[in-house]
Amino acid sequence: MSVWDYIVNLIPNLAHNLRAAVAGGPDWLVFLVMGLAGVLALVAFVMLQVPPLTWVERRLVARAQVRMGPNRVGPFGLLQPIADALKLMTKEVIVPSSADGLLHLLGCALIFIPPFMIFAVVPFSMGGVFTDLNMGLVYVIAVGSLGAVIIFTAGFASANRYSMLGAARAVAQLLSYEVPATIALVTVALAAGTLSLSGIVMAQTVPYILYFPLALIIFFIGSLVEVNRSPADLAEAESEIIAGYHTEYGGFKWAVFQLAEYTHMVAASALIATVFLGGWKGPGLPPYLWLYAKMLAVILLYMWIRFTLPRIRVDQVMAFAWKFLLPLSLINVLVVGLEVALAPGLPVWLIGINIPFAAASIVVWAKVYRALEGPPRLMQRRELPGITVPLSAETPAGSVR
Amino acid sequence: MYGTGLMKGMAVVLKTMLFKPPFTVQYPEQRVEPPRRFRGASFVWYEDRCTGCSTCAKACPQGNIEIVTSAGQYNQYFVEKFDIDHLRCMFCGLCVEACPYDALFMGGDFENASYSRAALVVGKKLLNAAAPTRIPSSYFHPELDHIDITSGRPVPEIRKAEQEKNQDIGWASR
Amino acid sequence: MTLRTDPVTINFGPHHPSTHGVFQMRITADGEVITNLEPVMGYLHRGCEKLSEGRTYTQLVPLTDRLDYLSPMSNNVACVLAAEKLGEIPVPERAQYIRVIMAELQRLANHGAMTGFLLNDLGTFFTLFHYTMREREKILDLFEMTCGTRVTVSYMRPGGVLQDLPEEFMPRLRALLDELPQRLDEYEALITENEIVLARTKGVGVMPREMALAAGCSGPMLRGSGVKWDIRKNDPYGIYDRFQFDIPVGTNGDVYDRYWVRIQEMRQSVRILEQAYRDIPQGDVRTRLPLFFRLPTGEAYARIEAPKGELGFYLVSDGGIAPYRLHVRSPSFINLGVLRDLTVGYTVADAVITLGSVDIVLGEVDR
Numbered sequence: 001m002s003v004w005d006y007i008v009n010l011i012p013n014l015a016h017n018l019r020a021a022v023a024g025g026p027d028w029l030v031f032l033v034m035g036l037a038g039v040l041a042l043v044a045f046v047m048l049q050v051p052p053l054t055w056v057e058r059r060l061v062a063r064a065q066v067r068m069g070p071n072r073v074g075p076f077g078l079l080q081p082i083a084d085a086l087k088l089m090t091k092e093v094i095v096p097s098s099a100d101g102l103l104h105l106l107g108c109a110l111i112f113i114p115p116f117m118i119f120a121v122v123p124f125s126m127g128g129v130f131t132d133l134n135m136g137l138v139y140v141i142a143v144g145s146l147g148a149v150i151i152f153t154a155g156f157a158s159a160n161r162y163s164m165l166g167a168a169r170a171v172a173q174l175l176s177y178e179v180p181a182t183i184a185l186v187t188v189a190l191a192a193g194t195l196s197l198s199g200i201v202m203a204q205t206v207p208y209i210l211y212f213p214l215a216l217i218i219f220f221i222g223s224l225v226e227v228n229r230s231p232a233d234l235a236e237a238e239s240e241i242i243a244g245y246h247t248e249y250g251g252f253k254w255a256v257f258q259l260a261e262y263t264h265m266v267a268a269s270a271l272i273a274t275v276f277l278g279g280w281k282g283p284g285l286p287p288y289l290w291l292y293a294k295m296l297a298v299i300l301l302y303m304w305i306r307f308t309l310p311r312i313r314v315d316q317v318m319a320f321a322w323k324f325l326l327p328l329s330l331i332n333v334l335v336v337g338l339e340v341a342l343a344p345g346l347p348v349w350l351i352g353i354n355i356p357f358a359a360a361s362i363v364v365w366a367k368v369y370r371a372l373e374g375p376p377r378l379m380q381r382r383e384l385p386g387i388t389v390p391l392s393a394e395t396p397a398g399s400v401r
Numbered sequence: 402m403y404g405t406g407l408m409k410g411m412a413v414v415l416k417t418m419l420f421k422p423p424f425t426v427q428y429p430e431q432r433v434e435p436p437r438r439f440r441g442a443s444f445v446w447y448e449d450r451c452t453g454c455s456t457c458a459k460a461c462p463q464g465n466i467e468i469v470t471s472a473g474q475y476n477q478y479f480v481e482k483f484d485i486d487h488l489r490c491m492f493c494g495l496c497v498e499a500c501p502y503d504a505l506f507m508g509g510d511f512e513n514a515s516y517s518r519a520a521l522v523v524g525k526k527l528l529n530a531a532a533p534t535r536i537p538s539s540y541f542h543p544e545l546d547h548i549d550i551t552s553g554r555p556v557p558e559i560r561k562a563e564q565e566k567n568q569d570i571g572w573a574s575r
Numbered sequence: 576m577t578l579r580t581d582p583v584t585i586n587f588g589p590h591h592p593s594t595h596g597v598f599q600m601r602i603t604a605d606g607e608v609i610t611n612l613e614p615v616m617g618y619l620h621r622g623c624e625k626l627s628e629g630r631t632y633t634q635l636v637p638l639t640d641r642l643d644y645l646s647p648m649s650n651n652v653a654c655v656l657a658a659e660k661l662g663e664i665p666v667p668e669r670a671q672y673i674r675v676i677m678a679e680l681q682r683l684a685n686h687g688a689m690t691g692f693l694l695n696d697l698g699t700f701f702t703l704f705h706y707t708m709r710e711r712e713k714i715l716d717l718f719e720m721t722c723g724t725r726v727t728v729s730y731m732r733p734g735g736v737l738q739d740l741p742e743e744f745m746p747r748l749r750a751l752l753d754e755l756p757q758r759l760d761e762y763e764a765l766i767t768e769n770e771i772v773l774a775r776t777k778g779v780g781v782m783p784r785e786m787a788l789a790a791g792c793s794g795p796m797l798r799g800s801g802v803k804w805d806i807r808k809n810d811p812y813g814i815y816d817r818f819q820f821d822i823p824v825g826t827n828g829d830v831y832d833r834y835w836v837r838i839q840e841m842r843q844s845v846r847i848l849e850q851a852y853r854d855i856p857q858g859d860v861r862t863r864l865p866l867f868f869r870l871p872t873g874e875a876y877a878r879i880e881a882p883k884g885e886l887g888f889y890l891v892s893d894g895g896i897a898p899y900r901l902h903v904r905s906p907s908f909i910n911l912g913v914l915r916d917l918t919v920g921y922t923v924a925d926a927v928i929t930l931g932s933v934d935i936v937l938g939e940v941d942r
Contacts, residue, residue, distance in 0.1 A: 064414045065705035066424040161585050165607070165923070230698060231771055239593040239696045240924045308414045309407060310771050311698025313924045314607055406768035413764045414702060424709050436716075438741065440723030460866060462634040493637040493729045498737070499866055507723065540723045543738055 008286045011128030038130045042119045050262040051081035057303050064307045084255075091251035098159040099248060107154025108246075108253045111260040114150070115267035117143040122270045123198040125280045125287035136197040137189055140271060141182050144226060147264070148174040151235060154257075155245030166244025170235035173225050173317050180325035181222030184215040187336040188275050191346055201279030209276045210351045214332045214358035216276045218325050223272060225317065227264040230306040234314050269298035328365050435509055437539040437546050440492045443508030444485055445537040446528040450504035453478035460499030463489050483528060487513060487521040498541045506537030582610055585923070589618050593696045593927045596937030600914075600926065607922040612915045616908075619941040627901040631867050632658045632733055635901070640727040642903060643939040645688055648681040648718070649881040651731035656812060656877035657888035658733040662870040665862050670735035671814045672855040676748070677718070677730065678879070679844040679851070683755070684711040685882035686795075686837040686844075689934045690762055693834055696931035697775055703765050710758050713751055720744060733868070735861030748852060755845050763838060776831035780917040780929035783828060790913045793906050794884025795836045796933060800828030806880040817854075818847045830925075830932040837934075867896040883907050883934055903942055907935040 006013050015034070022033045055070065055078060062069025070077030095104055121136040123129040133139050148171045155167020189195050191211065192203035200208075209216050225232040236244035243249075246257040273279060273294035280287030312320070335357065339350055426433055435441065453470035469482035497505050515521050539545035585602045588594035597618035603611040623642060627635050635658075639650040652674050659666060666674075688711060691704035715725040720741050722730040730737050766772050782792070787800035797804055805822045807815040823839030825832025870892040878887035884906025893899040910933050917933075918926040 060418060061700060061702075062423070063421075064418040065702055066417060066421050066709055067705065068423045068425055068427065071427070161583055164583075165585075168606075230700065233698070237698060237924070239698055240927050242592065304411060304415065304418075307418075307700055307702050308411045308765070309699065310694055310769070310775060311924075312771055313775055313922060315922065316774055404770060406770050406773070410765040410769050413761055417706075424712070436720040436723075436741075438720060438723045438738075456866065460634070462630055462637055491637060491727065492724065493727070494723060495633065495637070495729075538723065541738055543741070546741055 009125060009127070010286065011124050011288065012126070015128075042130060043116060046116060046119060046263050046266055047259070049266055050259050051085070053262050053266070053299065054081050054084075054258075057306075060300075060303055061307050088255040089252050093251045093253055096159060096248050100157040100159070103153050103157030104248075107150060107157055108249060108256045108260075110150045111147070111154065111257060112263060114143050114146045115260070115263040117146075118267040118271060121197050122274055122291075123201055123279060124291055127198075128280070128288065129198055132196055132198050134199075135195045137185055137195040137200070137275075140197070141178065141185065145174065145178050147226065151245050154249070155235075158245070158248035160248045162241040162243070162247045163245050165241050166235045166237075166247070169237075169314050170228070170245060172314070173232065173234060173321070176318050176321035177222040177225040177325075180321060180329040181219050181226070183326070183329040183333055184218040184222065185275065187212050187215045187333055190333070190336055190340050197274050197279075200275055201281060204278045204281065206346075206348065206351070207276065207278035207281075209278075211346060211354055212276070212332075212336065213355055214328065214361060215336070216272070217358065217362075218329050218332070219276070220272065221325065222321075223268040224302070224305070225321075227268045227302070228261060229265065229302050231309040231312050232317055233306075233311060234317060237311055239311075265299060265302055266295065269295040269302070272298050324365065324369055328361060331361055331365070435511065437509075438543075439507070439509050439511075439538055440494045440540050441508045441510045441538060442487060442490075442492070442513040443510035443531065443535055444523070444528065445506040445508055445532055445535045446483065446525075447504050447532055448480060448483075448525070448529055450502045451480050451483070452502055452504075453480045454501065456499045456501060457496035457505055460495045462493065462495065463491065465490050466496060480525065483525040485523050485528075487523060488518060494540050503542070506542065507540045508535055509538055580605060587926070589615075593931065595692065595930065595935055596940075598930075598935065598937050598940070600930070602923060602926060604923055607924075609918050609921060609923060609926055612918045612926060614911060614914050616911070616937070617941050619937045621942065623942045624901050624903060627898055629897060631896050632870065632898070633866070635898070636731060637727065637729045640729055641938055642905065642942060643881065643883065643886075643907065643936045644726060645936050646681045646685040646882045647726060647728045648677040648730060649685075649879060649886060651728065652678050652813075653877060653879045653881065653886045653888050655731045655733045656879060657875050657890040658870060660877045661873055661875035661890055661892055662733065662868070664734045664864065666735050666813075667859045667862065668814075668856050669739070669858040670860040672851050673736050673740060673860060674731065674813055675815065675818070676848060676851045676855070677721075677736075679847050680714045680717060682844045682882045683841050684714045685934075686841050687711050687762075689837060689882075689931075690766065690834065693830075693928065693931045694766060694772070696928045697772060699765075703762060706758070706761060706765075710755065713754075717744060717747055717751070720747070732861060732864075734864050735859075737861070739860045745852070748848070752845060752848055752852065756842070759838065759841055759845075766834065767838070773831065775924075776829060776834065776928060776932075778827065778829050779921060779925045780830045780932060781828050782913060782917055786913060786916060787828065790909070790916075792884065792910050792913060794880065794882070794910070795833050795840065796884060796910045796913075798822065799825035799833035799836045799932075801826055806878055806885055810878070812877070812879055818850050820847050830928050833932040833934075869894060869896055878904070881906055883936070883939070884910055903939075905939040905942060907933075907937075907939040908942075911935055911940060 015038075018037055019030065019034060022030050025033075058080070059069040059077070070080035073079040073083045095101055118140055120130045121133050121139055123132070151170040151174075152167045155163040155170070158164075188200060188208055191208070192200045194200060194203065228235050234244075236246065238244075241247070246254060249257055270291070273291055277294045277298075279294075280291040282290035282293075285293075339353075340346075343350060453468060455466075455468045455470075458464070458466040458468050463486075465486040467482060467484040467486070468480065470478040471481050473479050492507070494507055497507050513521065537545065582603050582605050585604055587600035587602055589597040589599045594600065599615035599618070601611075601613040601615060602609055621641070623638055627638055630638060635654055636651055639654040640647040642650050658664070687707035691707035694703040695701060718728050718730070719725045721744060722728050722737055782796070782800045784800045784802055787797050787802060792800070793804070793806075801824055803822050803824050806812070807818075807820075808822060820843040823836050823843065825836050870890075872892055872894040874889070874891040876887055876889045878885050880886075885904065886906055887904035889900075889902040889904065890898050891900040914930065914933065917929050921929070
């Protein structure tokens with residue numbers, strides 16, 4: 001076996017070597033060592049990405065805003081994340097007196113867990129996966145919705161009204177977007193014929209982004225909401241509810257929430273890269289580098305969106321999920337199901353059908369949605385007793401428009 | 402419609418991100434040269450021109466300038482005390498505008514942080530010592546926009562010479 | 576089963592990222608929907624009106640810089656107009672043009688800042704804000720080279736302006752005027768057709784025409800509600816009757832219309848600046864007055880179309896060197912009076928952008 005082969009199959013080879021090293025021991029020892037090594041490797045992989053990502057995001061947003069960004073600590077400000085972490089670690093940890101101390105702590109301790117658990121089933125190369133669950137997609141969805149509970153814990157325990165509002169928003173939107181995102185993943189499962197993420201990667205001779213652009217768009221929007229990124233960062237909308245569910249967290253606890261935000265983003269990008277962009281498959285480079293490059297592309301897209309787009313209002317987020325994305329995803333499942341039944345093996349000409357279909361279905365459904373809803377009737381002003389504000393509907397004279 | 406408006410905004414941001422150089426200045430290393438009319442902290446006061454008339458003190462909205470004079474031998478005033486309180490000064494420039502004898506000028510300095518409050522009340526001694534080295538601002542004296550009155554040399558030349566000397570003429574260093 | 580819900584009182588501010596200063600909104604909310612809103616102001620009260628009674632008419636000018644600190648030039652103009660009106664002080668032709676140039680540049684800077692802040696309130700990560708601040712910096716550079724400071728300008732004087740423009744002002748202004756239309760297009764690309772902005776701002780914070788008139792709103796607030804009222808046209812001061820420009824008027828009176836009116840006003844300001852650049856004559860810029868000049872006994876009210884609305888200075892003189900009484904009709908304060916009516920029934924997120932669209936500066940609200 002050449003060195004290049006060893007590098008290409010680095011993860012299975014390392015696992016094999018480790019297993020060989022402890023092979024003499026009892027079964028439970030092998031199980032424990034292999035498990036711990038895997039967990040450590042995953043945690044290190046995810047955690048080590050966060051500081052560079054914060055640096056990248058800050059530099060990029062600075063460039064988008066015609067300024068320099070961090071450039072004082074180290075060359076190009078590369079050590080800035082470390083300086084920030086040190087500063088945050090030295091700060092006093094304050095727990096509000098009315099807060100529930102234990103839940104307050106649990107909120108920030110547990111927030112990491114769902115994104116890490118997602119990485120358990122993400123394949124980094126052929127055979128390079130922590131545990132190849134045969135229902136990996138179901139597992140991913142189940143773990144993903146855990147985040148809502150933890151965010152609610154954090155917000156509820158803070159005993160702060162901003163936190164409570166943020167927590168309520170987070171639960172509402174996370175649960176709503178689970179539905180269309182899950183149905184979007186169903187199309188992929190239908191086409192691949194398996195729920196295992198490794199199986200889905202193997203099934204992608206052509207990346208599914210070309211076969212199922214509509215499912216990708218729906219899942220991408222859903223993931224934007226689930227990782228709490230702009231334009232759906234309602235749970236921590238700084239211009240409205242200060243910091244949402246983590247308003248009452250300071251110092252290192254706050255840093256934990258920031259880290260969690262990035263780990264969520266990394267996990268979501270890994271999922272999108274695996275399911276829609278062909279996972280670790282790619283020519284030339286080792287497979288884990290391919291996966292990483294695809295993840296990075298998705299992360300950069302997340303960042304770019306954050307720099308540009310304003311935030312959606314909470315009722316619009318919900319309406320968009322239930323009235324727009326959900327019917328669209330159901331239509332998508334129907335069409336993909338028919339395609340899989342009538343043209344098994346996903347011939348390449350399906351791409352030529354599916355891309356215009358995605359564009360057409362968005363446009364048509366938008367029109368139908370408009371027609372059903374009537375003219376853009378936005379947030380209805382609630383009629384309240386004791387308020388005598390006449391709302392005149394007629395267009396005033398003297399308009400230049 | 403259908404996200405085209407969003408795409409337009411994202412294109413603008415991408416264009417800026419990729420092609421626009423930063424607009425900001427890295428302050429301690431790079432400095433923006435204040436314009437000639439800058440109303441800065443380091444006042445320039447020429448004792449030989451000052452008659453002690455206290456018009457500047459009267460014109461000051463805050464009452465920051467304290468002047469004490471004594472009668473001299475030949476029907477003139479000696480300025481005993483000329484204190485400008487930088488702590489309360491808002492650099493409105495009304496004192497410079499009021500001075501009938503062109504004895505008081507604004508300066509070009511803006512870094513006047515200090516560890517002691519007393520150091521920010523600038524008196525006659527400091528002003529006298531600083532007057533020959535400072536370049537008066539051309540605020541309310543547009544004729545100085547390109548000429549420095551102390552030496553008569555054009556301003557850019559003086560600025561250059563000053564940079565070569567590389568000495569801080571701010572109040573903070575004193 | 577019916578769920579019983581309790582209203583919750585949220586204190587928005589005085590330390591809140593989007594109250595634009597030390598302003599407090601006591602919001603009573605039923606879930607996300609506001610049932611009552613109580614504006615609390617006065618945290619920045621400095622007694623400017625009382626202070627001015629101990630200042631000469633020239634010394635008033637630095638005080639007005641600190642009222643609306645996003646548009647000090649306009650405040651200066653309004654203040655000296657009152658003194659000129661009472662004392663019938665002539666103003667040289669060139670000074671009138673300089674005043675127009677400065678006031679319109681200030682309007683561009685102020686509306687730019689407001690637009691940037693609006694998108695910030697909507698939740699963008701400061702991007703448009705930095706773009707508008709970049710252009711504001713260029714405008715403030717022009718101010719700095721003319722009068723020595725960027726924000727606390729104190730440039731206007733009764734009887735003209737402090738001093739003439741420096742030589743390099745006109746070329747710089749020309750360059751800025753050439754650049755601004757493209758920049759405005761850039762801002763509009765980020766806002767005007769952005770679906771999320773449209774969804775968030777259309778139909779939010781609706782102020783009907785009648786309410787706007789009854790509440791005494793002015794400026795973009797009033798014009799956003801469809802009332803064609805601009806003091807530059809309706810009661811021209813200075814030399815505004817010589818300039819060609821349109822008054823943009825909104826239709827619905829919602830947040831989007833107030834934004835739209837402002838971005839159109841910026842284009843009109845560029846138009847006015849082009850005309851002023853073309854027509855500005857040479858000559859004197861200041862009528863010389865004594866250091867402590869006296870105004871005749873009487874009273875005068877001068878008003879201008881400041882970026883935020885009708886800014887009026889009501890000056891009462893007893894013949895002394897200082898005003899007997901000075902009252903400032905500040906547009907921010909009066910426009911803020913309708914805040915409760917604009918926000919009740921909408922969500923908490925809407926209250927933030929509605930406050931942003933009123934475009935307040937607390938220095939002027941509390942005075």
